[in-house]
Amino acid sequence: xxxxVADEAVKDSGYYRRLQxxxxxxxxxxGIVGREEIDREVAIMEARSYRRGAAVVARAWVDPxxxxxxxxDGAGAVRELGIEIGALHLIVVENTAxxxxxxxxxxxxxxxxxxxxxxxxxxxxxEYRSRVVREPRAVLxxxxxxxxxxxxxxxxxxxxxxxxxxxxQRPEGTQGWSEEQLLEIVSRDALVGVAxxxxxxxxxxxxxxxxxxxxx
Amino acid sequence: MTSHEDSRGAAVVRDTGTSxxxxxxxxxxxxxxxxxxxxxxxxxxWEYRCWAIATLLRDPMRGARIGRPGEALAGLDESRRHGExxxxxxxxxxxxxxxxHALTRMLVRRGVLDEAEIAARLASIA
Numbered sequence: 001x002x003x004x005v006a007d008e009a010v011k012d013s014g015y016y017r018r019l020q021x022x023x024x025x026x027x028x029x030x031g032i033v034g035r036e037e038i039d040r041e042v043a044i045m046e047a048r049s050y051r052r053g054a055a056v057v058a059r060a061w062v063d064p065x066x067x068x069x070x071x072x073d074g075a076g077a078v079r080e081l082g083i084e085i086g087a088l089h090l091i092v093v094e095n096t097a098x099x100x101x102x103x104x105x106x107x108x109x110x111x112x113x114x115x116x117x118x119x120x121x122x123x124x125x126x127e128y129r130s131r132v133v134r135e136p137r138a139v140l141x142x143x144x145x146x147x148x149x150x151x152x153x154x155x156x157x158x159x160x161x162x163x164x165x166x167x168x169q170r171p172e173g174t175q176g177w178s179e180e181q182l183l184e185i186v187s188r189d190a191l192v193g194v195a196x197x198x199x200x201x202x203x204x205x206x207x208x209x210x211x212x213x214x215x216x
Numbered sequence: 217m218t219s220h221e222d223s224r225g226a227a228v229v230r231d232t233g234t235s236x237x238x239x240x241x242x243x244x245x246x247x248x249x250x251x252x253x254x255x256x257x258x259x260x261x262w263e264y265r266c267w268a269i270a271t272l273l274r275d276p277m278r279g280a281r282i283g284r285p286g287e288a289l290a291g292l293d294e295s296r297r298h299g300e301x302x303x304x305x306x307x308x309x310x311x312x313x314x315x316x317h318a319l320t321r322m323l324v325r326r327g328v329l330d331e332a333e334i335a336a337r338l339a340s341i342a
Contacts, residue, residue: 016313020262022337032281033272041268106245118259124311130249
């Protein structure tokens, strides 16, 4: 192929951004795709966020029957909340006091995008994909998650057709919280399994400036 | 090379080296690697548009637009394979860059676009 590949100089000059634009323009000129069609697909992707996954978890925490359905048939249960994941299989793996789950795609970057949005860079990079299957505790520690020795770690390797979502443990101190409050403490990283939710109340607004009379 | 049987009794052969053809550049599970960078970049417009185009082209109805009814003009597995064929260059490219590379290769290999017209168009883009 005459077109260059992986050359550092062309990469730095925005080569792949320009190549994408060239291919898009040609496909539009040939009537193969329309600009509006592309815009629509982009809007669908941009609308996907980990908050969908967080909503699934919050529902499972407050509704034991939903939790049971979620663990038995992940795709069916997320569809109940209006989330469409297409033909993919979805397995929801539940953390317990004795078991912590974490997900990866060692071969690629398969990720439950319909529930979490676009994967973060670290999920796609070689280091996480290489190491989390061999030394998950060390990797989790790099994310700031120290697990007790008596908690087993199970690593789930995704495939093109099989995606995973972690159902974290509902933290202590959240008795009586509403589904909306619970949703707010479920982070993207907790849904991948590199973090766990904690019961933190909303942070008080930080003072923009010292209170009058207190400034030195 | 090691082999054993999995829980269903199927033979499992595992390449234990890093340089034999059995392990492609993408097949990194279990290999030693450095610390994980937690820096994240927000997905850029061109990355989104690349994936949007690939999604549209995977529709088997798409080929009808160029007289190839019933034919998808892109494939997910094919896209991965083009990335994996980068060999040592695989790790030099970011995920979104591999996606653009793969989309371009797919379109050329399928005869939807040719390299000369892509190169000419590319020259007109700042």
